[in-house]
Amino acid sequence: MTEPDEIVRAVEATVFAAHEPLTPAQIGVHLGLGDKAGAVDRALADLQAHYGARGVHLVERGGRWHFETAADLAHLLRREKEDVRRLSRAATEVLAIVAYHEPVSRAEIEAIRGVQTAKGTLDVLMEAGWVRVAGRREVPGRPVIYATTPVFLDHFGLGSLKELPGLDELRAAGLLDPVDDDLIGDTLAGQKRVSD
Amino acid sequence: MTEPDEIVRAVEATVFAAHEPLTPAQIGVHLGLGDKAGAVDRALADLQAHYGARGVHLVERGGRWHFETAADLAHLLRREKEDVRRLSRAATEVLAIVAYHEPVSRAEIEAIRGVQTAKGTLDVLMEAGWVRVAGRREVPGRPVIYATTPVFLDHFGLGSLKELPGLDELRAAGLLDPVDDDLIGDTLAGQKRVSD
Amino acid sequence: MATLFDGAGWDGEDRTEASDDKLYLDIDGWEGPLDLLLDLARRQKVDLRGISILELVDAYLTYIEEAKSLRLELAADYLVMAAWLAYLKSALLLPRDEAEDPSPEELALRLQLRLQRLGAMREAAARLMARDRLGRDVFVRGAPEGLRVDRKSAWQCSWLDLVRAYGDIKVRSQPAVHRVRERMVMTLDSAIARVSAMLGIAIDWMELREFLPPAHDAWANPQLRRSALASSFVAALELARTGKLELAQDETFGPLRLRAAPR
Numbered sequence: 001m002t003e004p005d006e007i008v009r010a011v012e013a014t015v016f017a018a019h020e021p022l023t024p025a026q027i028g029v030h031l032g033l034g035d036k037a038g039a040v041d042r043a044l045a046d047l048q049a050h051y052g053a054r055g056v057h058l059v060e061r062g063g064r065w066h067f068e069t070a071a072d073l074a075h076l077l078r079r080e081k082e083d084v085r086r087l088s089r090a091a092t093e094v095l096a097i098v099a100y101h102e103p104v105s106r107a108e109i110e111a112i113r114g115v116q117t118a119k120g121t122l123d124v125l126m127e128a129g130w131v132r133v134a135g136r137r138e139v140p141g142r143p144v145i146y147a148t149t150p151v152f153l154d155h156f157g158l159g160s161l162k163e164l165p166g167l168d169e170l171r172a173a174g175l176l177d178p179v180d181d182d183l184i185g186d187t188l189a190g191q192k193r194v195s196d
Numbered sequence: 197m198t199e200p201d202e203i204v205r206a207v208e209a210t211v212f213a214a215h216e217p218l219t220p221a222q223i224g225v226h227l228g229l230g231d232k233a234g235a236v237d238r239a240l241a242d243l244q245a246h247y248g249a250r251g252v253h254l255v256e257r258g259g260r261w262h263f264e265t266a267a268d269l270a271h272l273l274r275r276e277k278e279d280v281r282r283l284s285r286a287a288t289e290v291l292a293i294v295a296y297h298e299p300v301s302r303a304e305i306e307a308i309r310g311v312q313t314a315k316g317t318l319d320v321l322m323e324a325g326w327v328r329v330a331g332r333r334e335v336p337g338r339p340v341i342y343a344t345t346p347v348f349l350d351h352f353g354l355g356s357l358k359e360l361p362g363l364d365e366l367r368a369a370g371l372l373d374p375v376d377d378d379l380i381g382d383t384l385a386g387q388k389r390v391s392d
Numbered sequence: 393m394a395t396l397f398d399g400a401g402w403d404g405e406d407r408t409e410a411s412d413d414k415l416y417l418d419i420d421g422w423e424g425p426l427d428l429l430l431d432l433a434r435r436q437k438v439d440l441r442g443i444s445i446l447e448l449v450d451a452y453l454t455y456i457e458e459a460k461s462l463r464l465e466l467a468a469d470y471l472v473m474a475a476w477l478a479y480l481k482s483a484l485l486l487p488r489d490e491a492e493d494p495s496p497e498e499l500a501l502r503l504q505l506r507l508q509r510l511g512a513m514r515e516a517a518a519r520l521m522a523r524d525r526l527g528r529d530v531f532v533r534g535a536p537e538g539l540r541v542d543r544k545s546a547w548q549c550s551w552l553d554l555v556r557a558y559g560d561i562k563v564r565s566q567p568a569v570h571r572v573r574e575r576m577v578m579t580l581d582s583a584i585a586r587v588s589a590m591l592g593i594a595i596d597w598m599e600l601r602e603f604l605p606p607a608h609d610a611w612a613n614p615q616l617r618r619s620a621l622a623s624s625f626v627a628a629l630e631l632a633r634t635g636k637l638e639l640a641q642d643e644t645f646g647p648l649r650l651r652a653a654p655r
Contacts (some may be wrong), residue, residue, distance in 0.1 A: 008250030010272050013265035016252045017273060017531035031272055055205030056212045069537055073209040078540045079226065079551065087549040089557070114565050129546035156551045170559045173543035213537040226539060262532055270529035284422060285522070292517035308509055310426025311469070323534045361519040362512075370505075372511045 003044070004114060007033070011043040021064030087128075095130060098146050103134040105143035122146065130155065192196045203229070207239040217260035243280070250259060258349040262375055267353070283324075287317050291326060295348065295360055296372055299330045299341035302372075318342065326351065425473030428452065428516070430507050435560070440508045446484060447501040449477045479491045541556055583623035584630060597649040600624060 001059075004012070010031050015022060024040040033039055044058070044065055051058045057070050069077055087095070094117055097109050112115050125131035134147035148161065158164065165173070199207065206227050218226075220236040229235055244254045247355055252263050265273055283291070290313060293305050306313050319328040324392055330343035344357065354360065366372050417461045433443050456474045460464055480503070483496035494502075524530050577583045587603050603606045604620050613618070627649055640649045 002248050002250065009266065010269055012251030013273055013531075014268045016263070017265050017534045019534040035458060054200055054206035055210075066535065067212070069209045069213050073206060075207060076227065076539075077213055077537050079228075080542045080544050082544050082546040084546045086549055087547050087553070092549055092553050092557040093561055096354065096554050097561065099554065100558055106542060113561055124547065127545070129601070132549075155549075156554060158551075164558075165555055167559060167562055170555055177318055212533065213539055215538045228540075264526065267524040267530050270524055273531060273632045275527060285517075288517040288521055289513055292513045295520070296513065297445055297517055300601065304627060308506075308513060309423065311424030312507065323651065352520055352523045353526065353540050354523075360516070361523070362516060366512050366516070369508070369512075371509045373405050 004050075007031075007039050008038075008043040008046050011040060015047075015058065015065055016067060018066070021061060021066035024065070025065050027065070087124070088121075090118070091124050094121050095125055095152075098125070098131050099148050099152070099161060102147040102161070103137075103145040104147075105137055105145050107143060109146075113187055200246075203227075203235050204242050206241040207236060208243055211243075211254065211261055212263060214262070217257060217346070220262050224262075255353070256355055257353070258346045260346060260350075262350070276364040277294050283320070284317070286313070291321055291348075292319070292343050294327050295344050295357065296363065298343040298357070299333075300343075301339040303339060303366050306341075320345055325381050335338065404524075424467075425452075425470050426506065426510055428455070428470070429473075429503075430510055433507055433511075440511055443507075445504060447483060449481045452477055531615060552581065570631065576610065576613065576619070578616070578620040578623045580626055580630075581624050583620070583627035587624055587627045587631060588636065590633075591650065591652045594652060597651045598648060600628060600648040603628075603650070 014027050014030055015072055022094075024044060025031075027044075028036070028040045031040075034039060036196060042061075048058045051067070055070050055073055056067050056076065060068055093107055093113055097112050098104055101108065101112065105162050106122065126133075128150040130149060131146050132149050136142040137145050151156075153160065202323070210223055210226055211350075220233065220240060222231075223240075224233050227236070244256075244360075247263070251269060252264055253266050253267050255263060256358055270362045289309060290305055293308050294300055297304065302313060302318065303351045318327065322329075324347075326345055327342050327346040328345050330341050332338040332342050348354075349356065357363075363372075400451055413621070417484065429452055432455070433440055433448055435451075436443055436447065451645065453474055456466065456470060459470075478497060482498060488495070537563060586605075590598075590603055601621070603624050604617065611617065625648070628637065628639060632639050635653055637650050637653050641647070
């Protein structure tokens with residue numbers, strides 16, 4: 001490649017510094033090349049070829065020229081950064097209710113949890129991609145109902161929701177808060193809590 | 197010239213697209229090259245050499261890199277509507293004193309100029325983003341001290357303060373030594389002091 | 393160093409063309425005595441290092457006199473400087489007093505150095521302002537795309553957390569039902585009947601435990617035995633209350649003994 005000549009360098013700098021795309025005529029006027037319009041076109045063609053292989057391209061849109069990031073590098077302009085965050089206790093409960101009872105309305109979730117569910121909690125679950133709106137229930141008020149997504153099954157390694165363990169299994173596996181079965185045997189009062 | 201490699205293209209696109217000058221570390225983080233910091237430095241050196249002949253240059257100012265138009269094209273690009281604010285003579289002097297002596301207190305500025313410096317003068321320089329408060333000097337009275345900013349380097353096209361024009365000659369001539377003499381106060385005790 | 397003082401002024405300002413006779417008119421443009429001194433020095437068109445302080449002092453004093461005669465308001469600083477320069481001048485001209493410290497020559501040198509410093513900074517400011525400046529001479533990219541970092545939360549929740557949460561909800565939300573299991577017990581009535589009957593045939597003190605049924609078959613059940621013990625104790629208290637037996641215990645938690653009340 002030869003060194004760029006003066007006009008090429010000037011056109012390059014002008015397009016670079018411009019706040020908006022420029023027509024060749026505007027560039028010519030700016031550089032005082034009014035009578036050498038062809039020179040601007042040649043310079044633009046030269047620059048376009050030069051930048052073709054680079055990380056920045058010189059492109060024409062509707063007769064106006066500007067620099068932009070090469071299309072294959074566009075992903076660099078907007079990078080996503082992931083913050084790993086643990087789901088809150090409330091959100092975990094809501095997710096569990098949706099999984100065990102889907103499709104379920106917000107009012108039903110609240111009835112099961114026994115506490116009000118902040119709107120944001122469901123938003124977080126939808127943002128995580130685990131819960132989706134599954135339509136409306138055809139009852140008065142037509143409440144929105146929620147269900148889990150395939151992403152949910154993936155994340156928790158489930159083939160289907162049927163694989164979620166029942167309460168008896170949970171208890172048998174010792175996954176529920178221990179109920180004082182052991183204590184019952186040797187108390188005279190002999191009361192037993194019954195949870196199912 | 198060989199085709200630029202992927203990292204060079206990515207660094208080129210990143211610096212081109214950025215609103216602000218970037219340090220090599222910032223570029224590395226953005227490109228997810230955290231452990232290959234040397235790659236960014238190599239790419240920047242490669243790009244700087246490549247753009248050296250062009251209408252747009254890649255420049256380093258205070259450790260941060262950006263593209264700007266070549267200085268020799270200034271006569272073609274100079275904007276009629278000047279964005280550069282005209283500084284008062286007092287403000288330019290104060291700016292020079294801060295740059296050549298930093299960090300420097302207001303009393304020291306006044307000692308060099310032999311006149312009180314209006315508070316507004318430093319405010320104008322701080323508003324322009326060229327001067328900042330750099331802490332306090334740990335001497336009696338703990339005076340606030342001032343220094344220049346990266347924006348100052350950017351604006352005046354200085355890679356670092358070492359590139360200030362005439363710095364070495366001035367230093368060699370002893371003209372940048374700390375000022376502590378009070379010429380008139382020493383000899384005219386009891387009269388109004390001129391320099392502070 | 394001489395280069396520091398030729399060339400144009402700073403940021404378009406240039407007073408070198410001002411003629412001497414209108415010098416006083418510019419008084420408001422000066423910022424202070426040093427400023428005026430420096431300007432006077434520049435008029436001598438020599439390197440500050442070679443300047444004659446005496447001549448400079450004379451120029452300053454003459455200037456201040458003229459300005460005063462024109463009834464210009466002169467700032468106190470100008471007059472203080474004038475007084476000091478007059479002192480310096482006389483010290484430089486008079487025979488040297490060896491004891492004086494600092495010496496007049498030293499003061500003159502210091503003044504010279506200060507003027508050099510100010511001149512240097514003024515020159516530096518002019519050179520700084522004349523550089524290729526961003527936004528005036530060189531330009532950054534007019535329309536950068538900008539870099540954006542979108543922060544996205546990757547939510548974490550384990551299978552265990554999920555099912556445990558559900559279990560907790562169920563445990564928490566189910567109404568608690570309490571049910572007492574049917575168990576074999578010795579009722580108080582049967583205990584009273586048994587203790588009364590046994591007391592009838594007893595001759596001497598008997599310990600409470602001896603009133604319990606023999607520990608075999610159903611009575612071997614420890615729960616039932618405890619029930620029998622408790623009921624027999626209550627039966628003994630009841631019979632004592634109605635005057636049918638006497639109770640004795642030698643020490644705290646010692647054996648409890650019973651016998652029929654003497655008739």
